[in-house]
Each structure stands twice: as structure tokens, then as C-alpha cells.
Amino acid sequence: MSVFLIGYRGSGKSTVGRRLADRLWQTFLDSDELIVKQAGMTIKAIFEAEGEVGFRDRETLVVRELAMLDEQVVALGGGAVLREENRKAIHDRGHKVIYLRCEPEELHRRIQGDPATAANRPALSTLGGGIEEVRAKLAEREPIYRATMSAELDVTNLSPEDATVYIARML
Numbered sequence: 001m002s003v004f005l006i007g008y009r010g011s012g013k014s015t016v017g018r019r020l021a022d023r024l025w026q027t028f029l030d031s032d033e034l035i036v037k038q039a040g041m042t043i044k045a046i047f048e049a050e051g052e053v054g055f056r057d058r059e060t061l062v063v064r065e066l067a068m069l070d071e072q073v074v075a076l077g078g079g080a081v082l083r084e085e086n087r088k089a090i091h092d093r094g095h096k097v098i099y100l101r102c103e104p105e106e107l108h109r110r111i112q113g114d115p116a117t118a119a120n121r122p123a124l125s126t127l128g129g130g131i132e133e134v135r136a137k138l139a140e141r142e143p144i145y146r147a148t149m150s151a152e153l154d155v156t157n158l159s160p161e162d163a164t165v166y167i168a169r170m171l
């Protein structure tokens, strides 16, 4: 069994995932990092060259590989559980899925405060990646995150360290 962290961009999946893996003495893997490594391109460049569908196809292959492993802490991309086949790959192997829930305003603050990552992430709609997009996409996705998760943690007011401790206790 592995632990998969899901949630919107900026919820802290990569930050908390790395800390949680250290704490559990497990390996940390990040689907976005694996996609970038395999493609040899940034996520933004993949979207530009292959469209969102091209990126999602790559993501599906990576999720399938990740779901085969055990004893890992996995941070998934913000849209990685949108496809039914990805959710099924994770559930079929009985992995635990933690949804890092966060208020849209705080997500937006964190995304904006991380310009290096932001430069490599494409907008997801014609709303252009700002607070309006975060609100709209989160409202659309939250039911999917919740239908996928084993448990939810509201990280809006938690430091990465506190979020890590809470998840370790939940597990």
C-alpha cells in the first residue's frame, strides 16, 4: 500500500509529500516531476506542443506505473484523478488517498508566492490561471477529489509541518 496526496495546485502535495515520506521512511514520488523527466519538457511546453489531452495521456501512463508500487508517498498533479481509469488504477490496488483541501484564496496566494513553479504551469481555462479560475476549477473538481479520497485534511491554516503530522496520525 502507498499513500497518494491529491488536491488543487498549491495545496502542498509536493511540499507535504516530501516531509511525510521522510517521516514514514518511504520514498517520495511526484507525478508532475516524473512526467517532466520522461518528456524532457516543462508541463507548460507539453501543453503547448501536445495540448492538455497529450499531457493527460502522459499523466495516465505515469499514474498507472505509480499505482503498481507499494510503500511510497506519491504527490499527484492537481488534475490527475479527473480520469476514471486513473482513479480505478489507484483504488484497485487499495492505496490510501488523502485530499489536501484548501480555500481558493489561500491556494491562489500560494500559487502566486511560488513564481518558479507558476512559470512552468499552464492556465487551465480561458479564465487565465487567476483567482477566478481557482474558484471555478476547485468547485468543479472538489466532488471528484472527495469521491476519490479515503480521508480529507483541511490545510488552509496548517503549516506544511503540521499538515504532515496530522496525516501521519490519520494513517
Ligand SMILES: Nc1ncnc2c1ncn2[C@@H]1O[C@H](COP(=O)(O)OP(=O)(O)OP(=O)(O)O)[C@@H](O)[C@H]1O
Pocket (backbone or CB within 6 Å): 007, 008, 009, 010, 011, 012, 013, 014, 015, 016, 032, 075, 076, 077, 078, 110, 111, 113, 114, 117, 121, 155, 158, 159, 160, 163
Ligand atoms: N501548508 C502550507 N502553508 C503555506 N505555504 C505552503 C503550504 N504548503 C505548501 N506551501 C507553499 O505553496 C506553494 C505550492 O506548494 P506545492 O508545490 O507543495 O503544491 P502542490 O500541491 O504540489 O502544487 P502543484 O499541483 O502545482 O504541483 C509552495 O511555495 C509551498 O512552499
Ligand SMILES: O=C(O)C1=C[C@@H](O)[C@@H](O)[C@H](O)C1
Pocket (backbone or CB within 6 Å): 008, 009, 032, 043, 076, 077, 078, 079, 080, 121, 122, 124
Ligand atoms: O490542476 C491541474 O490540472 C494541473 C496541476 C499541476 O499539478 C500539473 O499537473 C498541471 O499543471 C495540471
Ligand SMILES: [Mg+2]
Pocket (backbone or CB within 6 Å): 013, 014, 015, 030, 032, 075
Ligand atoms: Mg506539486
